[in-house]
Amino acid sequence: MVPSSPAFVHLPALGDIDWQRPWLDFWRDPGQRVAQAVIAGLPASDALNRVGSAPVRFVSQSQLPPGEAYERHIFNTGSVPTRDNLHDFFNGLCWMRFPATKKRLNQLQAAEIANVGVTALRGPVRDALTVFDENAAFLLAPPLLWRALEARDWQRLFVGLRPLWKDAQLILFGHALLEKLVYARKPITAHIYRAQPAINSIAILDAWVANDLSAEKLASKPFVPMPVLGVPGWWAENEDFSFYDDASVFRPGQSAKK
Numbered sequence: 001m002v003p004s005s006p007a008f009v010h011l012p013a014l015g016d017i018d019w020q021r022p023w024l025d026f027w028r029d030p031g032q033r034v035a036q037a038v039i040a041g042l043p044a045s046d047a048l049n050r051v052g053s054a055p056v057r058f059v060s061q062s063q064l065p066p067g068e069a070y071e072r073h074i075f076n077t078g079s080v081p082t083r084d085n086l087h088d089f090f091n092g093l094c095w096m097r098f099p100a101t102k103k104r105l106n107q108l109q110a111a112e113i114a115n116v117g118v119t120a121l122r123g124p125v126r127d128a129l130t131v132f133d134e135n136a137a138f139l140l141a142p143p144l145l146w147r148a149l150e151a152r153d154w155q156r157l158f159v160g161l162r163p164l165w166k167d168a169q170l171i172l173f174g175h176a177l178l179e180k181l182v183y184a185r186k187p188i189t190a191h192i193y194r195a196q197p198a199i200n201s202i203a204i205l206d207a208w209v210a211n212d213l214s215a216e217k218l219a220s221k222p223f224v225p226m227p228v229l230g231v232p233g234w235w236a237e238n239e240d241f242s243f244y245d246d247a248s249v250f251r252p253g254q255s256a257k258k
Helices: 012-016 028-039 044-051 070-077 086-097 099-116 124-135 143-150 154-160 162-167 175-183 202-212 215-219 241-245
Strands: 057-060 079-082 136-140 169-172 189-194 224-227
Touching: 012 028, 012 086, 012 175, 028 044, 028 086, 044 057, 044 079, 044 086, 070 079, 070 099, 079 086, 086 099, 086 175, 099 124, 099 202, 099 215, 124 136, 124 175, 124 189, 124 215, 143 154, 143 162, 143 224, 154 162, 154 241, 169 175
Parallel strands: 057 079, 136 189
Antiparallel strands: 136 169, 189 224
16 A cells, blocks of 8 residues: 555545555556656646556546536547546546557447437446446456356355366456445445456457447446455455355345245
8 A cells, every 4th residue: 555645635545545455456557657646746637648558638627618528528539537536547547458448438428429418317328338437347257157156146156166266367447446446345346247358468358348349238238246355365354254144245146036
């Protein structure tokens, strides 16, 4: 964890991030470099521009015109309005780490806005796009783990099949999910999206996900919820298997209810 410091003038909550958490393995390098730029006195938007390469430019939130849809503004201008908070900090990191996926999500959002406008009810595609952008995680896992996850059979997934997790890879994507895990709590749940390529290259995964996304697929809600602190090795408390007995977090699937 970066010690709390008066140097975090623009984003003091950065000092609360413990970069040694296992779920931050793929985020540690760019995240720490951006954090150092903030320590040097830059606002989040400037720090992101200085450190990373992204297909967009980060600008102050004040550059978003009143009444303009955020996603449409990004699509039309190639600039991302960015506040000095953890939510937008992690969003910027996502643009750096998953440029093709973020660009595809924005294209799909802009297309939906063009088709139906900005309304109080987003509709199934924009709802799914928002869930994906904010809370998705990518999982490559053996079929037995996938079947247990789809059945919400938590005891089998995390206890009975625990040895198989050494052959699984889970990458967090959603920036709201990453933000919530700064203050990790047992109920935090990701929307899991099934990955196909081995996650030994973020660039390959990014290209695959971007190509896989479509309005039709997202409208079908291709996600499975999973409490991420149940992942073996991610949270010390889950070494005691009674951790998984909490039905308010590890909610049984329909088959288990019958």
